[in-house]
Amino acid sequence: MRYFNLPDLGEGLLEAEIIEWHVASGDSVAADQILVTVETAKAIVEIPSPREGVVAAMFGQPGDIVHVGEPLVEYVSDGHESQTVVGELHVAARSEASEDRFIIGAAQAPGTRGPVRATPSVRALAKRLNVDIGRVTGSGPQGLISAADIERVAKLEKEKGPSIPLRGVRRFMAKSMALSRDHVVPVTINDDCNLANWPDGTDPTLRLLKAIVSGCEAEPILNSWLDN
Structure with a gap:
């Protein structure tokens, strides 16, 4: 075994972070030495090495999503094992350019998210503005x-406040909720509430707004939205 792929982690889980x-x-x-810690929709899991050997390469960085069956680790060949790899291993090639007349990345096919196309100066601007x-x-x-695209996004992010990556259990919850939204007929449920004991002149809307503000102060993430 030269390549160790992400194993089946059970419970029908198909990916891990x-x-x-x-x-x-x-x-x-x-x-059995621990190689990597991953998080699934259910738990945080430590994945051990299936064999002894020397690590040649690791595939993925913290925060990356790996699917079951995709390579995690490559071991140095000891000369006694087969060099055949089941499946095709894709390693993205990186191109470098130092002048603005070069475009890094190729044109993407319609409907797909291909390599980013930008000049080195635009990439540097994005890095400087933390975009x-x-x-x-x-x-x-x-x-x-273009530079204008980067500046537009930087302005929007400054106006809406800091963003945090959607990871771990929250990420899987968001995917499940989005799937339900797209495939389940929406239903609105109404109920009645007895407000007879509220003081005279109490405005239910104002009281509700105060409750929302209190909740957002206690848990700021309530005052957020899912971007893309």
Whole structure:
């Protein structure tokens, strides 16, 4: 076994998020030594090495999503094992450019999210403004991202406040809720409430707004929305 793929973690789970690597490239590991900690929709799981050997490479960084069957670790070949890899291993090639006349990334096919197309100066601007360029939609030809696109996103993010990644259990909950929204007929349920004991002149709307404000002060994430 040269490549160790993400194993079936049970309960029908098809993917996991990398939380922390416990090894590095070049490390010698023993069988059952913990390689990586991942988080699924159910729990945080430590994945052990199925064999002893030397780690040649790890696939994925903390925060990345790995699907069952995709490679996690590559071991250094000891010369006695088959070099055949079942399936096709895709490793994204990175291109570098130092002048603005070069465009990093190819044109993407319609309906797909391909490589980001932007000049080095635009990428540098995104890094300086702390904008995730992978989430920016380019307004130029074939999706080319301009400096104006980066500045527009930076302004929006400044106005709406800091963003936090949707990870772990919350991420899986959001996916399940979105799936339900798209496939289940929406239903509105109404009920009556007896307010006879409220003081005269009490405004139910104002009282409700005060309750919402109190809730948001206690849990600020209530005053948020899902971006994309």
